[in-house]
Amino acid sequence: MKGRFAPSPTGRMHLGNVYSALLAWLSVRSQAGQFVLRIEDIDQQRSKKTYAELIENDLHWLGLDWDEKYVQSERFHLYEEQLHKLEAGGHTYPCYCTRADIMATQAPHESDGRVVHTECQRLNDFRLHRLNDNRTIRSTRLVVPNKDVTFTDMHYGEQSVNLERQCGDFIVRRGDGAWAYQFAVVVDDALMGITEVVRGRDLLLSVPQQQYLHGLLGFTPPSFCHLPLLCNESGQRLSKRDKSLDMEYIRSTFAPEEVIGILAFHAGLTESPEAIKAKDLIPLFSWDKVPYDNIVVCGSCIFPKGIVSHRNK
Numbered sequence: 001m002k003g004r005f006a007p008s009p010t011g012r013m014h015l016g017n018v019y020s021a022l023l024a025w026l027s028v029r030s031q032a033g034q035f036v037l038r039i040e041d042i043d044q045q046r047s048k049k050t051y052a053e054l055i056e057n058d059l060h061w062l063g064l065d066w067d068e069k070y071v072q073s074e075r076f077h078l079y080e081e082q083l084h085k086l087e088a089g090g091h092t093y094p095c096y097c098t099r100a101d102i103m104a105t106q107a108p109h110e111s112d113g114r115v116v117h118t119e120c121q122r123l124n125d126f127r128l129h130r131l132n133d134n135r136t137i138r139s140t141r142l143v144v145p146n147k148d149v150t151f152t153d154m155h156y157g158e159q160s161v162n163l164e165r166q167c168g169d170f171i172v173r174r175g176d177g178a179w180a181y182q183f184a185v186v187v188d189d190a191l192m193g194i195t196e197v198v199r200g201r202d203l204l205l206s207v208p209q210q211q212y213l214h215g216l217l218g219f220t221p222p223s224f225c226h227l228p229l230l231c232n233e234s235g236q237r238l239s240k241r242d243k244s245l246d247m248e249y250i251r252s253t254f255a256p257e258e259v260i261g262i263l264a265f266h267a268g269l270t271e272s273p274e275a276i277k278a279k280d281l282i283p284l285f286s287w288d289k290v291p292y293d294n295i296v297v298c299g300s301c302i303f304p305k306g307i308v309s310h311r312n313k
């Protein structure tokens with residue numbers, strides 16, 4: 001089996017990113033599988049090489065290793081080849097809508113903030129526009145059918161989603177040539193032979209889109225396993241903008257074994273947040289122990305709420 005951790009180098013990793021990295025790594029290592037590190041730098045404006053280097057450095061510091069490494073910005077030719085397959089099959093169309101157009105004309109917004117887009121599909125027929133319209137193409141979209149798909153997440157169980165209503169025709173490439181996450185991730189997971197995807201539950205609703213794309217491209221989708229998110233005390237998911245729990249702060253305050261110990265406790269693998277090395281968790285790992293509810297970490301103290309430790313001030 002083969003798993004992966006696929007961070008975007010748009011900032012320093014925070015504790016939530018490390019939680020995902022640790023559990024993806026433990027799942028792979030407990031099955032004697034191969035682990036892939038994939039730097040997801042398709043957003044060329046926001047991605048920084050220094051962050052990519054820091055991600056590697058932080059993972060080494062935590063005691064997490066990998067067998068293969070890839071960088072998405074070196075793989076654009078592969079995305080190009082796969083897009084040709086979709087285009088040849090008539091699965092895509094050029095879309096002229098700006099985000100503002102879409103927001104104005106329709107509005108079923110999913111709870112994760114995504115904007116569902118379907119209506120311009122027929123109006124946007126390329127043959128019509130080619131004749132009398134030289135508007136800017138804003139994106140290339142994939143046509144999705146009005147179909148209910150059911151999938152089983154390894155952790156959250158069976159989920160059912162209507163592709164058209166809940167996902168809509170989604171972007172595979174932006175008008176400026178930038179590749180879309182949903183497309184690049186599918187091509188990469190397939191071509192890298194990934195069999196298990198472990199990541200935060202904010203991406204749970206991406207599964208039907210990704211599975212659908214795998215099918216259109218003739219690939220077998222990996223299994224998916226989503227994780228609870230680490231949140232601050234107001235219930236908001238930790239983000240790269242939230243500096244208080246990023247690796248710069250964490251490394252200046254804690255030893256790697258302390259961080260791993262706290263995350264292992266948050267993952268239900270240990271009874272108390274005692275310091276431990278990542279490799280010593282491999283025999284303790286089991287998905288059955290991992291919680292379902294999001295995990296609250298408090299302010300600048302990364303210890304779980306209510307847990308008294310010599311580091312709690």
Ligand code: GLU
Pocket residue numbers: 005006007008040185198199203
């Ligand atoms: N690059 C994405 C992120 O950092 C993760 C993508 C994935 O695991 O599918 O949120």
